[in-house]
Amino acid sequence: MRDALQRAATARPHSLTLNLDAREVLAGCLFLGFGLTGLLVGSAYASGTAMRMGAGYFPWLVSLALCGLGVALLVRGLWLGREKVTLDGLFIVRPALAISASVVAFALLLPSLGLALATLCMTLLSGLGRHKAHLGELLAVGSALGLFSVLVFGYGLGLNLPAWPV
Amino acid sequence: MKIILPLKFALAALALGVAALAQADAYPSRAVTLVVPFPPGGAADTVGRYYAEQLSASLGQPVVVDNKPGAGTAIAAEAVAKAKPDGYTLSLATAGQLTILPNLQKGLRYDPLQDFTPVAVLASVPNVVAVPAASKVDTLQALIDQAKARPGALSYSSCGNGTLCHLSGELLKNLAGIDLLHVPYKGSAPAVTAVLGGEVDVAVDTLTVLAPQIQAGKLKGLVLSSAQRSPLLPGVPSASEAGLPGFEASGWFGLVLPKGASPQLVEQLSAAIAAIAQAPQTAERFAQNGISVEHSTPAGFAKLIADDGARWGEVIRAGNITLE
Amino acid sequence: MELLAHLGIGLEAAFTLNNLLYCLIGVTLGTLVGVLPGLGPVATIAMLLPITYGLSPAAALIMLSGIYYGAQYGGSTTAILVNLPGESSSVVTCLDGHAMARKGRAGAALAIAAIGSFIAGSLSILLLAAAAAPLAEVALKFGPAEYFSLMLLGLVAAVVLAQGDVLKAVAMTLLGLLLGLVGTDVNSGVERFTFGLPQLSDGISFVVISMGIFGIAEIIANLERSRGQPPQVARVGSLMPTREDYRRSWKPMLRGTGLGAVLGVLPGGGAMLGAFASYMVEKRIARHPERFGQGAIEGVAGPESANNAGAQTSFIPMLVLGLPSNAVMALMAGAMMIHGIVPGPQVIDERPELFWGLIVSMWIGNLLLLVLNLPLVGIWVRLLSVPYRLLYPSILLFCCIGVYSVNNSLFDVLLTVAFGLLGYLFIKLRCEPAPLLLGYLLGPLMEENLRRAMLLSRGDPTVFVTRPLSLTLLILCVLAVGLMLIPRVRATRHVAFSED
Numbered sequence: 001m002r003d004a005l006q007r008a009a010t011a012r013p014h015s016l017t018l019n020l021d022a023r024e025v026l027a028g029c030l031f032l033g034f035g036l037t038g039l040l041v042g043s044a045y046a047s048g049t050a051m052r053m054g055a056g057y058f059p060w061l062v063s064l065a066l067c068g069l070g071v072a073l074l075v076r077g078l079w080l081g082r083e084k085v086t087l088d089g090l091f092i093v094r095p096a097l098a099i100s101a102s103v104v105a106f107a108l109l110l111p112s113l114g115l116a117l118a119t120l121c122m123t124l125l126s127g128l129g130r131h132k133a134h135l136g137e138l139l140a141v142g143s144a145l146g147l148f149s150v151l152v153f154g155y156g157l158g159l160n161l162p163a164w165p166v
Numbered sequence: 167m168k169i170i171l172p173l174k175f176a177l178a179a180l181a182l183g184v185a186a187l188a189q190a191d192a193y194p195s196r197a198v199t200l201v202v203p204f205p206p207g208g209a210a211d212t213v214g215r216y217y218a219e220q221l222s223a224s225l226g227q228p229v230v231v232d233n234k235p236g237a238g239t240a241i242a243a244e245a246v247a248k249a250k251p252d253g254y255t256l257s258l259a260t261a262g263q264l265t266i267l268p269n270l271q272k273g274l275r276y277d278p279l280q281d282f283t284p285v286a287v288l289a290s291v292p293n294v295v296a297v298p299a300a301s302k303v304d305t306l307q308a309l310i311d312q313a314k315a316r317p318g319a320l321s322y323s324s325c326g327n328g329t330l331c332h333l334s335g336e337l338l339k340n341l342a343g344i345d346l347l348h349v350p351y352k353g354s355a356p357a358v359t360a361v362l363g364g365e366v367d368v369a370v371d372t373l374t375v376l377a378p379q380i381q382a383g384k385l386k387g388l389v390l391s392s393a394q395r396s397p398l399l400p401g402v403p404s405a406s407e408a409g410l411p412g413f414e415a416s417g418w419f420g421l422v423l424p425k426g427a428s429p430q431l432v433e434q435l436s437a438a439i440a441a442i443a444q445a446p447q448t449a450e451r452f453a454q455n456g457i458s459v460e461h462s463t464p465a466g467f468a469k470l471i472a473d474d475g476a477r478w479g480e481v482i483r484a485g486n487i488t489l490e
Numbered sequence: 491m492e493l494l495a496h497l498g499i500g501l502e503a504a505f506t507l508n509n510l511l512y513c514l515i516g517v518t519l520g521t522l523v524g525v526l527p528g529l530g531p532v533a534t535i536a537m538l539l540p541i542t543y544g545l546s547p548a549a550a551l552i553m554l555s556g557i558y559y560g561a562q563y564g565g566s567t568t569a570i571l572v573n574l575p576g577e578s579s580s581v582v583t584c585l586d587g588h589a590m591a592r593k594g595r596a597g598a599a600l601a602i603a604a605i606g607s608f609i610a611g612s613l614s615i616l617l618l619a620a621a622a623a624p625l626a627e628v629a630l631k632f633g634p635a636e637y638f639s640l641m642l643l644g645l646v647a648a649v650v651l652a653q654g655d656v657l658k659a660v661a662m663t664l665l666g667l668l669l670g671l672v673g674t675d676v677n678s679g680v681e682r683f684t685f686g687l688p689q690l691s692d693g694i695s696f697v698v699i700s701m702g703i704f705g706i707a708e709i710i711a712n713l714e715r716s717r718g719q720p721p722q723v724a725r726v727g728s729l730m731p732t733r734e735d736y737r738r739s740w741k742p743m744l745r746g747t748g749l750g751a752v753l754g755v756l757p758g759g760g761a762m763l764g765a766f767a768s769y770m771v772e773k774r775i776a777r778h779p780e781r782f783g784q785g786a787i788e789g790v791a792g793p794e795s796a797n798n799a800g801a802q803t804s805f806i807p808m809l810v811l812g813l814p815s816n817a818v819m820a821l822m823a824g825a826m827m828i829h830g831i832v833p834g835p836q837v838i839d840e841r842p843e844l845f846w847g848l849i850v851s852m853w854i855g856n857l858l859l860l861v862l863n864l865p866l867v868g869i870w871v872r873l874l875s876v877p878y879r880l881l882y883p884s885i886l887l888f889c890c891i892g893v894y895s896v897n898n899s900l901f902d903v904l905l906t907v908a909f910g911l912l913g914y915l916f917i918k919l920r921c922e923p924a925p926l927l928l929g930y931l932l933g934p935l936m937e938e939n940l941r942r943a944m945l946l947s948r949g950d951p952t953v954f955v956t957r958p959l960s961l962t963l964l965i966l967c968v969l970a971v972g973l974m975l976i977p978r979v980r981a982t983r984h985v986a987f988s989e990d
Binding site (some may be wrong): 023024026027030031034038041042045046049050051052053054055057058059062063065066069070072073076090091092094095096098099100102103104106107108110119122123126127129130137138141142145148149153157158159160161 | 522523529534537657658660661664665667668671675677678680682683685706709710713714879880882883884886887889890891894895898900903904906907910911914915918919920921933937940941944945947948949951
């Protein structure tokens with residue numbers, strides 16, 4: 001991220017060119033999406049009066065403002081872009097996928113396999129997020145962490161979590 | 167927020183699932199869980215823990231408190247409604263949970279009259295109507311007069327929308343024929359703070375919460391929502407003494423089982439509770455918190471639930487109270 | 491004179507072997523749960539509450555309060571080392587604390603955080619001893635109008651906190667506000683934005699958002715950025731702060747203490763506002779505000795002092811009035827009830843040894859924490875030299891256990907993953923997460939008080955400007971916005987002139 005920041009810093013605007021900044025556009029869409037969802041879902045709640053504001057008043061206000069900012073970001077990204085940014089290579093799927101999978105696996109396995117084994121599985125899956133992973137190293141880290149978590153969280157802090165397979 | 171129990175308790179709870187298959191010869195043959203629908207530390211938890219401790223002694227098996235707060239008791243109520251009626255899951259239940267919420271909340275996933283087997287009422291707490299020490303109002307009649315002179319100008323704070331504090335305030339309005347502005351807060355502490363700071367004119371909350379403030383001279387108690395005075399606040403008149411008979415609205419804590427519990431089981435627990443309720447140290451334990459120990463038969467408790475439910479239903483319809 | 495006599499009672503009560511021991515246990519446990527992200531003092535105290543049955547009331551309160559302020563010390567460690575705020579109050583510490591760590595100055599940041607916390611703790615305990623009752627009156631003077639204006643100021647602070655684009659920071663704050671509204675509405679009792687899911691009826695928990703948006707998102711971004719190589723952490727220089735660090739830090743510490751101590755008295759969110767307010771003040775008055783976010787030591791010293799000062803003074807409403815101001819204090823009041831003490835205004839007079847013993851023990855606890863934390867700095871810093879490929883699975887594990895243990899719920903973990911992916915998106919789109927978290931924390935309080943103020947004023951919005959305290963806060967908001975815009979105007983003018 002530091003590299004990216006430096007690049008951004010050196011690429012300060014010198015002239016107003018019409019560049020499409022995909023980052024701004026995407027951010028604009030994202031906020032607009034949240035704002036619209038807020039308006040849509042929030043429309044079911046009573047808006048009330050100035051004295052007795054209903055449950056819908058504040059969400060409506062916030063959602064509307066969020067929509068406005070989303071549009072502002074969209075406009076800025078589409079027409080007032082300070083630098084040209086495309087989506088090519090902006091997102092890399094592998095780490096996101098591996099990390100998400102490892103966390104979900106941990107939660108799914110914990111009740112049946114216990115803390116130690118769930119930790120091991122999580123570590124192995126999270127290793128896939130890196131380009132080249134050493135299986136041996138991951139096994140070692142996973143076992144050590146599994147033992148650590150059983151000792152600290154299971155016995156030490158007495159959390160209500162099964163330590164070993166049930 | 168779910169409370170994490172120490173490991174040994176966790177193991178005991180786990181054992182529940184495993185041992186459910188084995189036929190128990192004499193109840194109880196293993197640890198019993200008492201679900202408390204509030205976080206540790208409040209009045210409900212204090213009552214629950216005391217009875218759990220006493221029941222452990224009389225049943226001869228550990229009775230473990232499991233705090234399951236959330237969604238205004240609905241989370242605990244749903245969990246208990248779905249549990250096996252084998253006596254290994256007991257639950258503390260409050261007046262609000264069994265008599266108010268069903269009248270207010272649509273889409274409730276439990277039925278207070280059908281999904282639980284009432285065992286006994288354990289304790290009750292009356293509410294108090296209080297004003298700041300600096301207020302010109304000294305009696306309930308003075309408050310009613312002032313409210314009648316300026317309808318809607320006075321406000322009262324409650325510990326939340328649709329709570330017993332709120333409905334007691336509405337009951338006061340109905341019986342006295344006055345209009346007060348209801349201002350809900352998130353729990354008792356901020357509601358009382360608002361009255362102490364003069365933000366709101368009147369406080370309606372439990373004796374447990376208001377007694378220390380009245381004793382310390384920060385608030386003046388106008389009426390107790392009960393037929394008798396409380397030894398904790400001898401200077402505060404009862405409902406009829408204050409000229410408002412019928413202003414009786416106590417919060418209570420009871421013990422329930424999931425529906426379908428066998429009559430023998432209910433009888434056994436009811437007898438155990440009766441013995442605890444009659445022990446002098448029980449009343450002593452709760453006296454300083456303004457909680458009075460109660461006891462009733464299972465049928466009496468069922469009637470209380472039905473009667474209170476009908477009464478609060480009326481107040482809710484009269485006050486046009488909704489959660490919307 | 492009276493104060494000395496009282497402190498005498500306190501010293502006598504606190505300096506028993508038993509109470510000292512429970513104080514040590516409390517602060518050690520507090521540091522531990524503070525360091526472990528996701529496990530907070532609320533869960534820990536709730537878990538230990540029944541166990542304190544067997545202790546004396548003084549020992550129980552001393553231990554439980556030790557957990558609370560001990561966690562404030564511990565929370566900053568994780569924030570600085572791995573950019574993971576386990577507590578709402580350490581969100582701000584992440585900004586400059588972690589930036590310092592990346593520059594190889596983790597030792598200095600950790601040490602300044604501990605020293606600042608100690609100084610703030612000591613001063614605010616003195617304040618607590620000398621002026622608890624008048625301070626409690628301050629809490630009572632704060633009505634809903636004042637709260638609303640204070641929350642507004644907090645939101646302005648959220649935007650000031652942001653390093654980058656103002657437009658995005660405002661949008662993130664608003665999104666945070668919206669996320670904070672999920673759950674049951676206090677004023678009406680209706681469930682909002684829960685999509686019919688009962689798991690959402692109490693709102694999205696802080697741990698879920700923070701572990702997702704900070705913890706998991708950061709790991710994903712780091713892995714992708716480094717392509718398997720650990721991110722560069724500069725070589726560790728001096729472990730301890732330099733003289734220059736101390737020179738820069740002492741004023742922020744004192745200012746932070748003042749802000750934290752006053753805001754800490756206010757019920758509901760006061761303690762956490764202190765850190766944000768302190769950061770905003772330091773960034774505003776700094777000669778080079780652009781240093782903030784890049785590892786400015788003032789950005790650690792001020793907020794960390796404010797945190798701990800607020801943690802100490804948040805005891806005031808509970809101890810003086812018997813009215814707990816947050817979840818931790820509610821549990822402390824519960825601990826008193828378990829021991830047959832009715833929390834209320836009479837506790838100070840009826841049980842002076844309890845009140846003054848607790849106050850003296852809090853100072854002892856702060857001293858113990860300083861002694862405990864300074865030697866730990868060396869160990870923590872060494873953790874940073876562990877290669878990232880070995881470190882990230884453990885961060886992931888702490889996030890998972892932290893989230894899972896709150897409710898033992900799979901749903902919470904899935905929600906955390908969703909926030910992790912959202913957070914990753916935010917990193918890629920250069921939207922900073924800190925304003926979102928602040929919006930999330932302040933949103934519900936802001937709405938609640940706005941509605942209450944309007945209800946009490948019978949729909950008259952002038953209530954916000956006719957009450958002097960509220961007006962003052964609103965003027966501060968306007969000033970903060972103005973000050974934020976002026977340097978920009980000046981900067982653009984400067985650029986314009988230089989291009990001429």
